[in-house]
Each structure stands twice: as C-alpha cells, then as structure tokens.
Amino acid sequence: MKSFLKALMALLVVTSFYACKKDIETTDPLQNDAISSIKKGDSTIHKLVVDGRTNHVVEVNGTYYYADDIILSKEQFNTLKKLTSSLSTQERATIAQDFSATWPGATVYYQYPDITTMTAAQHSSFVATINSAFNNLTNATGIRFVERTTQPEYIRFVKSGGNNSPLGWRKNTVNTVNLYNYNMVGIVMHEVMHSLGVMHEQCRPDRDLYVIVDISKVTAGNENNYNIFPTYAGHGPFDFQSVMLYSSGDFAKDRTQPPMTKLDGTTFSGQRASISAGDIAGLKSLYFPADVNGIYRITPVYVSTKSLDIYGGNPADGTRLIIWPSHSNNNQKFVFRKDVHGYYQIKSLLDTNKVLTVRDAATASGTIVEFRTSANAENQKFKLYNRGNEGFSFAPKHAPGLRMEVSGGGTANSTNIVVGTSNTTSQAQRFNLTRF
Known part of the structure; x- marks a missing residue:
C-alpha cells in the first residue's frame, strides 16, 4: 500500500x-x-x-x-x-x-x-x-x-x-x-x-x-x-x-x-x-497517526536534532512553543487526544490540562503557537495530514488554510513555532512523530 x-x-x-x-x-x-x-x-x-x-x-x-x-x-x-x-x-x-x-x-x-x-x-x-x-x-x-x-x-x-x-x-x-x-x-x-x-x-x-x-x-x-x-x-x-x-x-x-x-x-x-x-x-x-496512549516527540523533518519544546519548561498560559535540542524532559513530551474526525488536541506532559493553541484564534500567517488551558476551542484543535515519508502537517481547525511551522524555517534554538499559509513544498511545515 x-x-x-x-x-x-x-x-x-x-x-x-x-x-x-x-x-x-x-x-x-x-x-x-x-x-x-x-x-x-x-x-x-x-x-x-x-x-x-x-x-x-x-x-x-x-x-x-x-x-x-x-x-x-x-x-x-x-x-x-x-x-x-x-x-x-x-x-x-x-x-x-x-x-x-x-x-x-x-x-x-x-x-x-x-x-x-x-x-x-x-x-x-x-x-x-x-x-x-x-x-x-x-x-x-x-x-x-x-x-x-x-x-x-x-x-x-x-x-x-x-x-x-x-x-x-x-x-x-x-x-x-x-x-x-x-x-x-x-x-x-x-x-x-x-x-x-x-x-x-x-x-x-x-x-x-x-x-x-x-x-x-x-x-x-x-x-x-x-x-x-x-x-x-x-x-x-x-x-x-x-x-x-x-x-x-x-x-x-x-x-x-x-x-x-x-x-x-x-x-x-x-x-x-x-x-x-x-x-x-x-x-x-494513515488511520492511527498518534496512539492515544502514546507519548511523542515532535521533530521538524529538516532539523532532526531538535524538537518542539515548551519554552523554559513553564506550564503557564501563554508560554511559547519553540524548537530546542532534543532531550527526554517533559517539555518535549506530548500526547494526542482525538476530537472530531481527523482532529486532535495536543497536550504536554508538563500539564495535561493545557494544549497547543493558536494565539488569540488569529488567522494571520506568523501567529505564535503557545501553551494554554484547554477551552475546547477550535484554535486548540489540529488536523493531522499524513505526508507519508515527508512526515505530518498540522492544520488548526479554525483556519484550515494554515499549517503549524517553524518560523522562517529556522534552525536556531528558541525559534518560535507559528502558523503559516499552507505550502505543501515547505519542509518547515512538516513534522515527524517519534514515540518515547
């Protein structure tokens, strides 16, 4: 297949x-x-x-x-x-x-x-x-x-x-x-x-x-x-x-x-x-991109030595999502909870009451993705599109034309994770999931 x-x-x-x-x-x-x-x-x-x-x-x-x-x-x-x-x-x-x-x-x-x-x-x-x-x-x-x-x-x-x-x-x-x-x-x-x-x-x-x-x-x-x-x-x-x-x-x-x-x-x-x-x-x-019982590291496909990280290991609302050298601490461990067809809430082990969120439910390219208490809002749900060997892309439910991405396709530590206009050729919008 x-x-x-x-x-x-x-x-x-x-x-x-x-x-x-x-x-x-x-x-x-x-x-x-x-x-x-x-x-x-x-x-x-x-x-x-x-x-x-x-x-x-x-x-x-x-x-x-x-x-x-x-x-x-x-x-x-x-x-x-x-x-x-x-x-x-x-x-x-x-x-x-x-x-x-x-x-x-x-x-x-x-x-x-x-x-x-x-x-x-x-x-x-x-x-x-x-x-x-x-x-x-x-x-x-x-x-x-x-x-x-x-x-x-x-x-x-x-x-x-x-x-x-x-x-x-x-x-x-x-x-x-x-x-x-x-x-x-x-x-x-x-x-x-x-x-x-x-x-x-x-x-x-x-x-x-x-x-x-x-x-x-x-x-x-x-x-x-x-x-x-x-x-x-x-x-x-x-x-x-x-x-x-x-x-x-x-x-x-x-x-x-x-x-x-x-x-x-x-x-x-x-x-x-x-x-x-x-x-x-x-x-x-295709059908089970993330096991609900699994704990995952999320890694940009083009910079495999770094992973998505909750900045500073801080569980407070509004904490930025960034890239940082891969490690095994909880700020790089995420769980996926199914919502409606194809959509997930993405939680951190730092605080499972909080989820990845598009700030202020904005639809502008470049808007920061942050860590915030779940309100079951559409800007807190992401659809996973399976790109096969090219990883997954994440589309926020409130703005399906956007994708989560590494800002500017950067590789530096603390580079923000944002949402940008969907681009199927952009490696900055593709992520691999690795189970711990």
Missing part, C-alpha cells in the same frame, strides 16, 4: 471503446491549456497536467476512472481540474487536502451483497470472502468493520463484471465496491483499501527512484493506471510485496515490452495473496 497515504488498476472497457471512430480532441474553455480531452468511441480520456505531471482520467458514461479500478466522484474530478490552474499555495492545499478522506474513528460500515442477485452458493462464498478480508485487515491494523444499520456512509458490495471501488470516505455517500473476483480475499482487500483511501503503490510520487515507467508501452486508454496524484504520500520504502502494486507487464501493448520494471530493467510480479508489512504500516500511519 503505502500511502497512504497511502495509496491505480485497470479499466474493463468494452470493445466499442476502441471502435473505429474518429478521435476528437478538445480543451476545456472554462479551464486552461493544461486540460484536454480525447473522445474515443463512447468514452473520453481527460488529460490534466498538475504540477508538471500528466494525470489521465477515463470517463465512461459519466463515471470517472482514475485507474482501472478506482472511481472518482464528480467532486474529486473537479478537484483535479482546479489543481491544473494557477492557484495560490493556500488555495491549492485547501482544495487538495481532503481529496481522499479516511473513515471517521477508523470505523468502516458495510452492507453484504444482495442475495437475490446471485445463487445461494455464490452469496455464501462472497460473504465468507468479505469476512476473511475484514478479519485480516482488522487483526493487522485495528481498523474496525461494522455491519451497517442506518449509517449514511458505508461500503456496499456488489457482484459485478469487474473489480473497482470509489476512493476514500465521503460524507453522505455509499461506496459501491464492485467485485468480479468475489471469492479472492486478496482482491477484496485490495478494493476495500481503495475505499479506505489508498492508491496503488506504483503511483507514489517517489516511484521513479525505484521503478521505470514507460507510458509509451501502455495500451491506449490505460495510461491512467500510472497516474501520480500530486498530494499522494508514500510510506516507507517502495514495497514490491504490496497488495496494491501491479505487475511489470500489466496493460502492456507487447508482453515482451513491460511498461514497468525495476531500475536495473528486471521485471516483477504483483501479488494478491495477502497484505504486506508495508501495507500494514501504511494503513496504521
């Missing part, structure tokens, strides 16, 4: 997709020249250039395939379109940050397939496979799967002619997971992981450090299986054992010319037997 985040597979396309109709290429007049569309039969291939990378989305009858088995909502597709535009850093971060959301409370509701759509034997096999997939994922990660009663958001399983899933959780939305291989546990886990918000391993932003992808060797219309979404985060090293990885020869024009190889030119095979250790670590990081 990885990444989450982390976290694209092949489209079952009817023959008419490649029918001998004239291709028509258009641009979107409401956007820019970074968007173009090619009509092929009854389908449309959209090309969207985001941060210099081309993303392909195949639209079939109003359904948007970000990969062969990943379905985007109309809202997610429009998010990609917006990201092709000349947006400010804050606008870009605000638009992209919830492209693929996790399930609240790490609890996934589901509904078994309708028995009237298949034989009793097929239904029994399907249900047993779903249960095995859920048990494997829960035992490995702690993510819970609960049969739905009245919840509006849930996974609905359907026996179908192909395998696919929506990407991530969305409010008031049913995730319909279609399965042809309904009796294969590994494939069910793969599709469920898409619904959990995980993309394919070959779509990590750092994939070119591990594999060579040659899009020219991919059959026309299947380029979307090698997209790299700009905010997708890889967790740990590239995982050749991941259940989310494709094989070298998938979607090849010529099986002797695989589209994807290792850097030395050798090929590899994807597996659908079980989730890997890397998949497990990625899911845990």
